[in-house]
Amino acid sequence: MKPSVVLYKTLPDDLRTRLDAHFNVTAIDGLTPENLEKYADAFRSAEGILGAGGKVDASLLDKAPKLRAASTVSVGYDNFDVEALNQRGVILMHTPTVLTETVADTMMALVLASARRVVEVAERVKAGEWQRSIGPDWFGIDVHHKKLGILGMGRIGLALAQRAHFGFSMPILYNARKHHEEAEQRFDAQYCDLDTLLKESDFLCISLPLTEQTHHLIGRQQLAKMKPGAVLINAGRGPVIDEQALIAALKDGTLHAAGLDVFEQEPLPVDSELLKLPNVVALPHIGSATHETRYGMARDAVENLIAALTGTVDKNCVNPQVLR
Numbered sequence: 001m002k003p004s005v006v007l008y009k010t011l012p013d014d015l016r017t018r019l020d021a022h023f024n025v026t027a028i029d030g031l032t033p034e035n036l037e038k039y040a041d042a043f044r045s046a047e048g049i050l051g052a053g054g055k056v057d058a059s060l061l062d063k064a065p066k067l068r069a070a071s072t073v074s075v076g077y078d079n080f081d082v083e084a085l086n087q088r089g090v091i092l093m094h095t096p097t098v099l100t101e102t103v104a105d106t107m108m109a110l111v112l113a114s115a116r117r118v119v120e121v122a123e124r125v126k127a128g129e130w131q132r133s134i135g136p137d138w139f140g141i142d143v144h145h146k147k148l149g150i151l152g153m154g155r156i157g158l159a160l161a162q163r164a165h166f167g168f169s170m171p172i173l174y175n176a177r178k179h180h181e182e183a184e185q186r187f188d189a190q191y192c193d194l195d196t197l198l199k200e201s202d203f204l205c206i207s208l209p210l211t212e213q214t215h216h217l218i219g220r221q222q223l224a225k226m227k228p229g230a231v232l233i234n235a236g237r238g239p240v241i242d243e244q245a246l247i248a249a250l251k252d253g254t255l256h257a258a259g260l261d262v263f264e265q266e267p268l269p270v271d272s273e274l275l276k277l278p279n280v281v282a283l284p285h286i287g288s289a290t291h292e293t294r295y296g297m298a299r300d301a302v303e304n305l306i307a308a309l310t311g312t313v314d315k316n317c318v319n320p321q322v323l324r
């Protein structure tokens, strides 16, 4: 008999067909409390779950006693209680690598848009304000040759460093849990502590995961240490930055601008102060959102679940210790 799985994200037709060939699939539209109750039988018999978003914690796992594998269509897995998965021997699979270059493109787009005020001035053109040659009130700041600080030199940080080094002649500074030899050798990236990164970066780009250690890592004190007129970019996870402290730093001119793909609350509430600030470029968590990359992530998530439940896991596993 095919293993039962709960699918909580819509897949492209060919990937759904592939999933159906391996599993008895119950498709639901998200891990809402209502769906957990409505599809209680499906969760009770599920050996696998596949989807994106929603909390997977002990209370959900208690409803799925047969669960052996969870496959997320994302690289970030801060919405999973990994400790609870480990205790129950559940493998967690994710989709690193396939999205790395696309997310680095998004970060570079945020760097350029924030520095050159692309969104703000384009809106002014649409509003009919371009009536004569523009003056300094439309100008931005240069990107090329400025210092780019990367907080979180992992897969995405490295791909961003490549773009900044070769494309924009930017010196690279970085902070991470350990030295990144490839970044140092290929892009002449210099490791430094967080304080130095804050003080010296013209552009501080965050590509960190959300963990207990990174939650509000950037708060009032850290923002105060940043170079006057610096630009802050975040495409890691929203709660890495204390959003109220960021709003204050943008309002009092400590920062030139911010380019944000992620927020403490998503979707960003429409009454957020951030949306009232002209020096904020706010994107709706589109880091990996291209047709090609979102398809690749869904494909990898399907293959990950097939490997975890019916084959051999040799990559993309968050907690390989469970397999031993």
Ligand SMILES: NC(=O)c1ccc[n+]([C@@H]2O[C@H](COP(=O)([O-])OP(=O)(O)OC[C@H]3O[C@@H](n4cnc5c(N)ncnc54)[C@H](O)[C@@H]3O)[C@@H](O)[C@H]2O)c1
Residues within 6 Å of the ligand: 075, 076, 077, 096, 097, 099, 100, 103, 151, 152, 153, 154, 155, 156, 157, 175, 176, 177, 178, 207, 208, 209, 210, 211, 213, 214, 235, 236, 237, 261, 262, 285, 286, 287, 288
């Ligand atoms: N905006 C988006 O759509 C989007 C898309 C993909 C990933 N992300 C986010 O980006 C994160 C990074 O992805 P990745 O593939 O580069 O991951 P990765 O694991 O390759 O890199 C993470 C880096 O962060 C560093 N790090 C972790 N904790 C740290 C700490 N306390 N202090 C300093 N450095 C620390 C690690 O050393 C590593 O260098 C994901 O976890 C996810 O949250 C966002």
Ligand SMILES: O=C(O)[C@H](O)CO
Residues within 6 Å of the ligand: 073, 074, 075, 076, 077, 099, 287, 288
């Ligand atoms: O972690 C990721 O893959 C992206 O943020 C999408 O959730």
